[in-house]
Amino acid sequence: MERHITVARTARYQQLGILSSQTRRVWFVCHGYGQLAAYFVRHFAFLAEADPATVIIAPEGLSRFYLSGNGGRVGASWMTRDDRLHEIQDHVNFLNQLAAAVLAQCPPDVHVTVLGFSQGTATVGRWLAQAAFRPAHLILWAGGFPEDLAPTAASKLLKGLLLTIVIGTADEYISTAQAEQQHQQLQQFGAATRLLTFAGRHELNRALLEQLAAVRK
Template identity: 75%
Template sequence: MEHHLTVARTARYQQLGELSARTKRVWFVCHGYGQLAAYFVRHFAFLVDNCDDTVVIAPEGLSRFYLQGNGGRVGASWMTRDDRLAEIDDHVGFLNQLAGLVLAKCPADVEITVLGFSQGTATVGRWLTRALFRPAHLILCAGGFPEDVAPETARDLLTPLRLSLVIGSNDEYISVAQATEQQQRLAQLGASPHLVPFEGRHELNRAVLESLAV
């Protein structure tokens, strides 16, 4: 008979910029499958260059593994299909604890952007339905809002939210047509998703990120 035991463990995150009373903007950015936060966060360095009022927080998935064989490069994952509900609870708990720590050091009116890339899109979608704050902007890159979120729960989150769906024209995992279908599905839930296509593959695009940071 299977049982579960809740234990304490050490979670890891990366931070660009310094939190202070001057902080006006915080970005929470969640990586995709097989990535590490230390490398992922580099895509957002431009947000804090010569700017002391913006902070980027990049949490890392709780499960790490060798990308090939028994050694070499290491990646992280948010969850798999095995014991998925417990893993979702674990990373939602981690992200809520992290957000509480970060936002306690910011002014009450700090502007929050949440971005998920690839597997991280489902992660941030599920997280925000149980988060203790509401972001100003949700950016889903090369992925989608999780379909297992109840429609009424999704509607409560998405209706008043600025929502951007970013997709590369040659993405290997999700097509522009699929992203368009998702845009239509989210619109039926009361959201106003803005589709942002770009010439590229399954990747983050600097020019697009710069345009969305405005």
């Protein structure tokens, strides 16, 4: 008979910038499948370098593995289909603890942006539905909002929320048509949703990140 026990473990995250009473903008950025936070966070380094009041927080999925065979490069995952519900809750707990520690060091009116990339989009959706705070801006990049989230929880999170969906026109995992369909679905929950595209594949795009960083609610 399968049983479970809750244990304490060490989670890892990357931080760019210094948290203080002068912090005005915090970005929580969640990587995709098979990535590590140390590499993913580099895409956002220019934001912190350009503005000392901006801090980037990049949590890393709790499950790490070799990307090929029994050695070499390592990647991380937020969850798989095996023991899925417990993995989801473990990550929600991790992200809630991290956010509480980060935001406690910031002014109450700090502008929070949450970005999920690829597999990280579902992760941030599930997390924010149980979070103690509500971001000013949610960005779903090259991935989808979790379809298994209860409609009441989705509506509570999304109603009136500034939400941007981003997709590369040559993305090999999600089409612009699928992104457009999701755009329309999320509008039904009351989100202030927009869909942005760029000429690229399943990847981040600096020019669009610069544009999104300029958004203020």
